[in-house]
Amino acid sequence: MKTLRWGIIGTGQIANAFASDFRYVKSGELRAVASRNKASADAFSAKFDIELAFVDYFSLINSHEVDVIYIATPHVHHYDLAKACILAGKAVLCEKPFTLNEAQASELYELAERHEVFVMEAMWTRFNPVIEQVLEWVEEGEIGHLQSIQASFNFVAPTDPNHRLMNLELGGGALLDVGIYPVFLAQLFFGKPDFVQNQAVIGDTDVDVFEQILLGWENGQLASLEASLISCHPNRAILSGTKGYIEIDSEWFCARSCRIVDEANNERAVEFDFPGMGYQFEVDEVNRCLEEGLLQSPNHSWQDSLALMATLDEVRQDMGLYYPGEEQPSHEDLDHHHHEHSHHKH
Structure with a gap:
């Protein structure tokens, strides 16, 4: 099997973390990066010893030097870039949330199926060894019947109104950025x-x-579940069952340890020693799927991603939060919503 050549679109914080962990992947080569800013592209390629630096996203997407593209731009650009990658026949690992809403995601997965191109939402937490361990414990009935899950992802974000997290035009807000993790876990x-x-x-x-x-x-x-851009939290996750509970240590979405506690309070802890933040595991999954000729990962499938987007859509609709270009339901539609909700201005 030839070495898969990876390209990265975007040079922000998540792109840096991803590129930094790339040295720990089982196979694959980081070949190219694209930024709309030449200085950023050049600095990023120098920092991570990447051969090609593009100042235009589409030059990277159409490059014959690249097989797989990791999209690490603000949420609002995911749809257009992933679509261009699919049409160019390039495999895609697109940062979460895959798109702004389920309708966009559904369209892209249908397109990927038609063009027979591999696409995966970059839900990196799914491939963390701790999460794999917890799944195994639950499936084996180690805590009996799983009854409830508590999880949060809280931190204090920059308050700059132009920051992507605070900017409506860029798909900002807590839900799509960090709330997606607890919803994913549930x-x-x-x-x-x-x-x-x-x-x-x-x-x-x-x-x-x-x-x-x-x-x-x-x-x-x-x-x-809880998500916040304005408060700190231990960010642990607890899965409660009829015969005990599992605690995933902080920060649960990139954890290295977890514990299982039975009814008698006997505790068994497991710790994993892996380098970096753990972004390498999703790369290994993409490479594995491509080697096997799959169009989607069985571990975070298109259906999993769509179900996640659908729940986020429902929560956001309940908040009355819509991004530019999204269709808002008419008043008749809203009358059919019997959801309890209330909103406070912060």
């Missing part, structure tokens, strides 16, 4: 929820800065 174990409730705080720039989300399933399982 759906990884329980599937798409039957009931969605939330309380949200909308900030001065009209994006959500804090929310608590309660998800429920017909069979009595619950998930209590």
